[in-house]
Amino acid sequence: RSVRIGLIGAGAIGEDHARRLSTVIRGADVVAVHDVDPSRAKTVATRFRDARVIPDGNSLIGDPDVDAVVVASAAPTHEAYVLAAIAARKPVFCEKPLATTAAGCLRIVEAEKAHGRRFVRVGFMRRFDPAYLGLKAELRSGAIGHPLLAHLAHRNPAVPSTLRTTDAIADSLVHEMDLVRWLFDTEIREVRAVAGRRNAKAGPDLHDPLLVLVRMATDVVVDVELSLNIGYGYHIRAEIVGENGTVALASEQPIVRRISGEERRPVAQHWKTRFAAAYDAELSEWVRDVSQGRVSGPSAWDGYAATLATDAAAESLRSDTAVAAFPGDVPTLYREP
Ligand code: INS
Known part of the structure; x- marks a missing residue:
């Protein structure tokens, strides 16, 4: 029988997940939408299925x-919904960030610990992007030697003029904070954020761009x-800069046009398209897990560690100092088998 899914939050990502659960992924039915x-x-309920x-x-x-829950509502509502799903002992896929503060994420970790099992998977989809998987495989192969440094950039075309710096950090920077933990298989130790000259297009409450320096536990x-x-x-x-060379994401585009003395490649315009394959892969793995009674993938602990680092970035901007962000030892519940 198909997994019967309840969707909370039918905005951009919620609608996109409803579409993929209904038309891309087999074995799932969206039966309820809030x-x-x-x-x-x-x-959203009528467009894809009669939920x-x-x-x-x-x-x-x-x-x-409802057998399992997808939480894709506004970030400040995640914590309460995830805690309710744990209390109901239902598997829950929660979009990033798991909660807007590390303290909120920790309450979710504690709730799972109290049950002695996992219910939560966090939507850190970049771990499923073919290009990032290629980077990680290359690192594992040892060809560039030990990694020493990494240069990352996360560029959005535009954001609402009401967006605040702390929200941008919690919603967007959280991807990199998870990514570096996953890529380098180690925790973050310390974060420092620097705001320079502002883009005139940024709204009044937004420092844009930001430069964030992250030191991993391995240095x-x-x-x-x-x-x-x-x-x-x-x-x-x-x-990524290693001892013997570097490895980088290349252009995602399969074609290049050469016209009138110029070379041109298209650039993705939205995260929905840039990470479409990654979203498909993470959700189909979740549906398969749910149907087999398993929980795998990015955990509440991963959600906690990443948000601890984004909290540290926000604090670093305020204090103009480096801020510690080491989450401590991974609890047994969250260790890979
Ligand atoms: C979105 C999404 C994207 C990220 C955006 C964020 O919610 O998580 O992947 O690039 O900055 O606002």
């Missing part, structure tokens, strides 16, 4: 016809550029 905006829930609209997120979680040092109004497209860059 959104703060009921008309939004209705649109019920449930006016309250907690009722959706408790509904006997690998990573610089991350976070640009939020770069204009030209949605662009992710990564280059």
Whole structure:
């Protein structure tokens, strides 16, 4: 039988997940949708399958016809929904960030520990992107020797003028904070964030761009550029410097045009398209896990460690110092078998 999924949050990513759960991934049915905006829930519910609209997120979680929950609502609502899913002993896929503060993530970790098992998978989809998987395989092969440094960039074409620096850090920078832990198989030790000259396109409450320096527990040092109004497209860059060479993400585009004395390649315009394959892969693995009664993939601990680092980045901007972000030893529940 198909896994019966309840979706909380029918915005950009919620709608996209509903589409892939209904049309791309086999073995899943979206049976219930909740959104703060009921008309939004209705649109998504009827577009893909005839799912019920449930006016309250907690009722959706408790509904006997819902086997598993996808939380794709606004970030500040994640913690309460995930805690409710754990209390109902239902598998839950939660979009990043797991919670908006490290303290909130820790409450989720503690709830799972109290049950002695995992329920939560966090939507760190970059771990499933073919290009990043290629980077990681290259690192594992040892060809460039021990990694020493990494240069990362995370560029969004534009963001709403109301976006605040702390939200951008919690929502966007969190990807890199998870990525470096996964790539280098170690925890973050310390974070420092620097705000320089501001892009005039940034809203009044946003420092854009930011430069963030991350020191891993192994002393690998990573610089991350976070640009939020770069204009030209949605662009992710990564280059790892090792003892014997470097490995980097190449252009994702299969073609290049040479016309009128210029070379041109298209650039992705949205994270939905740039990471489409990664989203498909993470969610299909989750559905397979749920149908087999397993929980794998990015955990509540990963959610905690990444948000501890984004909290540290925000604190570093305020204090103008490096801020410690080491999460401690991985609890037994979260150790890989
Ligand atoms: C989105 C999404 C994207 C990220 C954006 C963020 O919610 O997580 O992957 O690049 O900055 O706002």
